[in-house]
Amino acid sequence: MTPNPTLEPSLESWVPIPDGSDFPVQNLPFGVFSNTDGTRCGIAIGDAIVDLAVTHERGLLDGLGLPVDVFAASTLNRYFALGNPTWQRVRTRLSHLLTDDTAGLADVADSALVTRADVSMHLPVAVGDFVDFYSSIHHATNVGRMFRPDDEPLLPNWRQLPVAYHGRASTISVSGTALRRPDGQLPRPDGPVFGPTEKLDFELEMAFVTGPANDGKPIPVEIAENTIFGLALLNDWSARDVQAWEYRPLGPFNAKSFATSMAPWIVQLEALAHARVPLSDQEPTPLPHLATPNKGGFDIALSVDLNGTRVSDSNFRHMYWSMAQQLAHLTSNGTAINPGDVYGSGTISGPTPDSLGCLLEITHNGAEPITLADGSQRSFLLDGDEVLIRGHSGDSGAPRIGFGEVRTTIRP
Numbered sequence: 001m002t003p004n005p006t007l008e009p010s011l012e013s014w015v016p017i018p019d020g021s022d023f024p025v026q027n028l029p030f031g032v033f034s035n036t037d038g039t040r041c042g043i044a045i046g047d048a049i050v051d052l053a054v055t056h057e058r059g060l061l062d063g064l065g066l067p068v069d070v071f072a073a074s075t076l077n078r079y080f081a082l083g084n085p086t087w088q089r090v091r092t093r094l095s096h097l098l099t100d101d102t103a104g105l106a107d108v109a110d111s112a113l114v115t116r117a118d119v120s121m122h123l124p125v126a127v128g129d130f131v132d133f134y135s136s137i138h139h140a141t142n143v144g145r146m147f148r149p150d151d152e153p154l155l156p157n158w159r160q161l162p163v164a165y166h167g168r169a170s171t172i173s174v175s176g177t178a179l180r181r182p183d184g185q186l187p188r189p190d191g192p193v194f195g196p197t198e199k200l201d202f203e204l205e206m207a208f209v210t211g212p213a214n215d216g217k218p219i220p221v222e223i224a225e226n227t228i229f230g231l232a233l234l235n236d237w238s239a240r241d242v243q244a245w246e247y248r249p250l251g252p253f254n255a256k257s258f259a260t261s262m263a264p265w266i267v268q269l270e271a272l273a274h275a276r277v278p279l280s281d282q283e284p285t286p287l288p289h290l291a292t293p294n295k296g297g298f299d300i301a302l303s304v305d306l307n308g309t310r311v312s313d314s315n316f317r318h319m320y321w322s323m324a325q326q327l328a329h330l331t332s333n334g335t336a337i338n339p340g341d342v343y344g345s346g347t348i349s350g351p352t353p354d355s356l357g358c359l360l361e362i363t364h365n366g367a368e369p370i371t372l373a374d375g376s377q378r379s380f381l382l383d384g385d386e387v388l389i390r391g392h393s394g395d396s397g398a399p400r401i402g403f404g405e406v407r408t409t410i411r412p
């Protein structure tokens with residue numbers, strides 16, 4: 001690993017960082033916030049946010065090739081379009097500004113630093129396209145067994161390509177946005193009925209967000225990570241009864257398109273250098289356009305709490321296909337990608353019963369309900385339930401790189 005000065009565990013900021021914070025000075029995740037002064041881009045540090053619009057306006061980001069007003073914006077799309085060399089330069093400068101109290105930012109802290117508790121967070125990107133992969137082998141195997149009990153759980157294509165579908169960008173919302181239980185066609189022995197889903201489920205996922213457009217050119221797997229800005233937590237809601245009825249032959253439609261919840265903070269890939277782990281071996285060896293010696297995975301601990309009861313402890317390292325392979329496969333036919341596009345990993349399930357990423361698996365499609373701390377039971381989600389997803393790397397002594405949270409309440 002190339003030593004990265006912005007990740008030095010000994011770095012300390014002049015901004016106070018509470019113990020256990022998701023956002024030490026080694027993290028520097030990007031988001032979009034608003035207060036009475038308007039909507040701007042910022043980075044999280046401890047319990048504060050650095051207002052990047054003010055920081056830029058004061059000349060503290062000069063010389064980095066940034067357009068005027070790139071951060072005085074309601075999305076990060078223009079910034080992500082600038083590409084990896086710029087992202088690295090900006091991260092290095094921000095690290096310097098936050099660790100050296102004589103570098104200029106501390107002098108303007110009154111206007112450039114805001115308290116996180118005092119602002120509203122927004123979806124950090126205008127999402128042009130949303131793709132949802134299906135790249136956890138444990139999840140795909142478990143679901144295959146439930147939905148197609150008489151067949152091999154993994155279809156023949158699964159180990160040859162990262163299976164995915166094109167999702168619905170218009171219904172991605174930021175953490176904190178309530179979820180209305182959707183209506184749909186529900187299968188019954190005598191034919192379907194239309195009504196509120198009875199099998200509302202969460203899906204524990206991570207999403208990566210892309211930078212510069214590819215202008216319709218395939219992105220080689222070896223350099224695909226250069227196009228990825230970073231990662232955010234994602235909850236990809238599902239209506240399992242609707243899904244089981246509609247998904248053949250073309251895949252999910254209404255069962256998935258009604259809502260997807262995303263964390264407000266996008267962690268730059270560069271901040272996760274310490275979290276890199278090899279993914280498990282791929283068998284058979286992928287075709288040349290997906291073959292890469294760097295099957296890059298990330299050790300990111302993930303959890304799901306339902307009304308305060310922990311129902312899953314998973315990890316992003318359980319993926320079978322890497323993000324680079326997903327992006328290389330997606331663009332291998334010349335499809336266009338753009339800054340701010342969002343790519344879900346698919347439900348991230350581990351190999352053990354306590355690491356399953358959705359209720360469909362945890363309760364065996366409702367057959368084995370779980371008991372929550374208050375004594376109540378759940379097969380699927382009820383109105384009023386709150387689902388909380390969190391994640392962080394850094395359990396092994398490296399700085400804690402946290403992802404904040406995705407918190408959602410179910411409404412009727």
Ligand code: CA
Nearest residue numbers: 132203236346
């Ligand atoms: Ca999904």
